[in-house]
Amino acid sequence: MKIAVCVSHVPDTAAKISVGSDGKSIDPSGVTYVLNPYDEFAIEEALKIKDAQGGEVVAISVGTDANKETLRKALAMGADSAVLLKEDKDRDSIGIAKALAEEIKAQDAKLVFFGKQSVDFDNSITGQVTAELLDYNCVTVVVDLQINGEKVTAEREIEGGREIVETSLPLVITAQKGLNEPRYASLKGIMQAKKKTIEEKTPSPYENMIELVAMKRPPAKQPGKILGEDSSAVPELVRLLREEAKVI
Amino acid sequence: MANKILVYLEQRNGIIKKSSLEAVKVGKDFSEKLGCEVEALVIGSEVSDLGKVGGYGINKIIHLKNSDLELYSPTAYTKLVVQHVQENSADVLLFANTALGKDLAPRVAANLDCGIAMDCVALDIEGDITATRPVYAGKALIDVKLNSEIKIFTLRPNVFNAGEPTGDSASVEVKEVSNPDLSTKVVEIKKSEGKLDVAEADIIVSGGRGLKGTENFKMIEELAEVLGAAVGASRAVVDAGWRPHGEQVGQTGKTVTPTLYVAVGISGAIQHLAGMRSSKYIVAINKDKDAPIFSIADYGIAGDAFEVVPKLIEEIKKLKAE
Ligand SMILES: Cc1cc2nc3c(=O)[nH]c(=O)nc-3n(C[C@H](O)[C@H](O)[C@H](O)COP(=O)(O)OP(=O)(O)OC[C@H]3O[C@@H](n4cnc5c(N)ncnc54)[C@H](O)[C@@H]3O)c2cc1C
Numbered sequence: 310m311k312i313a314v315c316v317s318h319v320p321d322t323a324a325k326i327s328v329g330s331d332g333k334s335i336d337p338s339g340v341t342y343v344l345n346p347y348d349e350f351a352i353e354e355a356l357k358i359k360d361a362q363g364g365e366v367v368a369i370s371v372g373t374d375a376n377k378e379t380l381r382k383a384l385a386m387g388a389d390s391a392v393l394l395k396e397d398k399d400r401d402s403i404g405i406a407k408a409l410a411e412e413i414k415a416q417d418a419k420l421v422f423f424g425k426q427s428v429d430f431d432n433s434i435t436g437q438v439t440a441e442l443l444d445y446n447c448v449t450v451v452v453d454l455q456i457n458g459e460k461v462t463a464e465r466e467i468e469g470g471r472e473i474v475e476t477s478l479p480l481v482i483t484a485q486k487g488l489n490e491p492r493y494a495s496l497k498g499i500m501q502a503k504k505k506t507i508e509e510k511t512p513s514p515y516e517n518m519i520e521l522v523a524m525k526r527p528p529a530k531q532p533g534k535i536l537g538e539d540s541s542a543v544p545e546l547v548r549l550l551r552e553e554a555k556v557i
Numbered sequence: 558m559a560n561k562i563l564v565y566l567e568q569r570n571g572i573i574k575k576s577s578l579e580a581v582k583v584g585k586d587f588s589e590k591l592g593c594e595v596e597a598l599v600i601g602s603e604v605s606d607l608g609k610v611g612g613y614g615i616n617k618i619i620h621l622k623n624s625d626l627e628l629y630s631p632t633a634y635t636k637l638v639v640q641h642v643q644e645n646s647a648d649v650l651l652f653a654n655t656a657l658g659k660d661l662a663p664r665v666a667a668n669l670d671c672g673i674a675m676d677c678v679a680l681d682i683e684g685d686i687t688a689t690r691p692v693y694a695g696k697a698l699i700d701v702k703l704n705s706e707i708k709i710f711t712l713r714p715n716v717f718n719a720g721e722p723t724g725d726s727a728s729v730e731v732k733e734v735s736n737p738d739l740s741t742k743v744v745e746i747k748k749s750e751g752k753l754d755v756a757e758a759d760i761i762v763s764g765g766r767g768l769k770g771t772e773n774f775k776m777i778e779e780l781a782e783v784l785g786a787a788v789g790a791s792r793a794v795v796d797a798g799w800r801p802h803g804e805q806v807g808q809t810g811k812t813v814t815p816t817l818y819v820a821v822g823i824s825g826a827i828q829h830l831a832g833m834r835s836s837k838y839i840v841a842i843n844k845d846k847d848a849p850i851f852s853i854a855d856y857g858i859a860g861d862a863f864e865v866v867p868k869l870i871e872e873i874k875k876l877k878a879e
Pocket residue numbers: 322323346764765766767768790791792793794805806807808809810811821822823824825826827828829832842843844845848860861862863
C-alpha cells in the first residue's frame with residue numbers, strides 16, 4: 310500500500326516573530342525553518358505502518374525550494390520518496406489542499422497522514438479539506454490509530470476527553486501529539502536522504518480565496534506587578550483577584 | 558452584501574455549548590448591521606432548551622434530527638450542513654472554533670468551494686468582513702478577507718461575549734433526517750479523569766518543572782479545586798510523564814484564553830507564553846524574579862511555590878467561607 314505524508318515547512322517554535330516591512334508577512338531574518346512539529350507524528354505513524362505491513366511512504370510538500378529541507382528530513386526519518394509541488398506565491402490552505410489532493414490521486418495513496426495543524430498560521434484546515442476533495446474518510450486530532458484491513462478505529466482528542474471513531478479506508482488522518490514517539494533520523498538515514506532526488510512538479514494554478522490584508526503585532530501586555538517574595542504577599546494577591554480582576 | 562447568516566449550534570449530550578451561544582450573539586449583531594436574515598442550525602438527537610437560544614438573539618432554529626446523530630459523524634454532519642446551506646442560500650456561516658467546529662467547518666468549506674477563516678478573535682464589518690486571527694501561536698495577528706461568495710468563520714471560544722439572555726424564545730423547526738451517511742462515526746466518548754478541560758475552563762492553574770515531581774501536583778489540584786479551575790501543565794512536566802498530554806498548554810499543546818491563568822513554577826518559555834498569553838488575567842508564582850513569565854503576568858509573587866501555594870489555598874478557602 311502506498312502511504313502519503315503531507316509536510317509543511319515552518320518557523321521553529323522558538324523563533325521570535327516580528328512583522329516584516331510589507332506589513333503582511335514575518336521578517337525572515339534570524340528565523341530558522343523546520344519540519345512542522347505535528348508532521349513528525351504523521352511521518353512516524355506512516356513509517357510504523359510500513360514497518361508492520363510493508364508498503365511505501367511518499368512525503369509531499371507544497372511550497373518553494375526551501376521546503377526541500379523539510380522533505381529531506383522526512384526522507385532521513387525513513388520516507389521512500391518525496392515530491393515538491395512547486396509554488397512560489399503564498400497559497401491559502403484551500404489551494405494547498407487542492408494541490409495535495411491532485412498529487413495524492415496521482416500517487417494512488419489510500420492512506421494519508423497530516424499534522425493536526427501547521428504551527429505557522431495555526432489553521433487546522435488542510436487535512437480535512439484534502440480528504441473532502443478526495444472523498445476519503447478523515448479523522449482529525451488523532452492520538453490512537455488501529456487499522457485492521459479496511460476497518461479503522463481512531464481516537465481523537467476533544468474537550469474533556471476522547472472520541473472513539475469508526476471508519477474505513479481510504480482515509481486521511483491528522484496527527485496530534487501523543488499518537489506516537491517520532492524516531493530520530495539515523496546517520497544512515499541522513500546519508501541516504503542526501504542521495505535521493507526530490508521530484509518537482511507544478512500544481513494546477515489556483516486563485517486564493519483567503520486574502521491576507523495585514524499582519525500586526527499582538528497588543529502589548531502591560532508589565533505586571535511583583536507583589537512580594539513570599540506568602541506575605543498572598544492576601545494582597547487575593548484582594549486584587551477579587552476587587553480588580555473580579556475572578557474570585 | 559450578505560443574504561443569510563447561518564450559525565451552527567453545537568450540542569454535547571443534547572445541551573448547546575456556551576461557545577455556540579457566543580456565535581449566536583455575533584450572528585445576531587451581524588444580521589442587524591447587514592440588514593439580513595439569520596438562523597441557527599443544530600444536528601443531533603434530543604436537544605434540550607433550544608427555545609432559550611432565542612434569548613441570545615436568534616429566533617429561528619432548524620433541528621436536523623436522527624437518533625444516530627447524537628454523537629458526531631463527520632460524514633453525516635458535513636453533508637447535512639452543506640445541503641442546508643445550499644437549499645437556504647446562506648452565505649455567511651459561523652461556527653465555534655471547538656474540536657467539532659475545527660473538524661467540521663473546513664469540510665463544509667471544501668464542499669462549498671469557499672474561503673474560511675479559523676479561530677477568529679475579532680470580526681469587523683465595515684464594507685467587507687475582515688476577520689482578525691492569531692498566527693504563530695499568538696506571536697502575531699493577521700487580518701483576512703474572504704474572496705468567495707460564501708464565507709465561513711470559526712470563532713475562538715471565550716472571546717466574544719454572549720451577554721445575558723433576554724426572555725425571548727426561538728421557534729424550532731424539527732426535520733427528521735433519513736439514512737445519514739455514517740461512513741465515519743463517533744461511537745463513544747471517553748471522558749478524561751480531570752474534571753475540567755483546559756480548553757474550556759474559565760480559570761486554569763498550571764504547574765511546571767518548578768514543582769519538582771508528580772506528587773506535588775496535589776497542591777496544584779487543590780488550588781484548582783478551590784478556584785473551580787482546570788489543571789494545566791508545561792511541556793516539561795508532560796514530557797517527564799508527571800501530567801497527561803491533554804493538559805499541556807502552549808504552542809504544541811493547547812491555546813487557552815481563560816479569564817484567569819495561574820502559572821506555578823513555570824519559567825515562561827516562548828512556546829508556553831504563546832499558548833496562554835491572551836488570558837485576561839495572569840498570575841505567576843516563581844522563585845526566580847527574572848523568570849520571563851513575569852513579563853506578561855498581571856500579578857506575580859517571586860517566591861517559593863511550596864510556601865506560597867498552601868497559603869493561597871488557605872486564603873481563598875477563607876474568602877469562600879465568608
Ligand atoms: C518544538 C517545541 C515545542 C514546545 N512546545 C511547548 C508547549 O506547547 N508548551 C510548553 O509549556 N513548552 C513547550 N516547549 C518547551 C519550552 O521550550 C520549555 O522547555 C518548557 O515550557 C519549560 O517548562 P517549565 O517552565 O515547566 O520548566 P523550566 O523552564 O525548567 O522552569 C521551571 C521554573 O520553575 C521555577 N521554580 C523552581 N523551583 C521553584 C519553587 N520551589 N517555587 C517556585 N518556582 C520554582 C524556576 O525558577 C523556573 O523558572 C516546546 C519546545 C519546543 C522545542
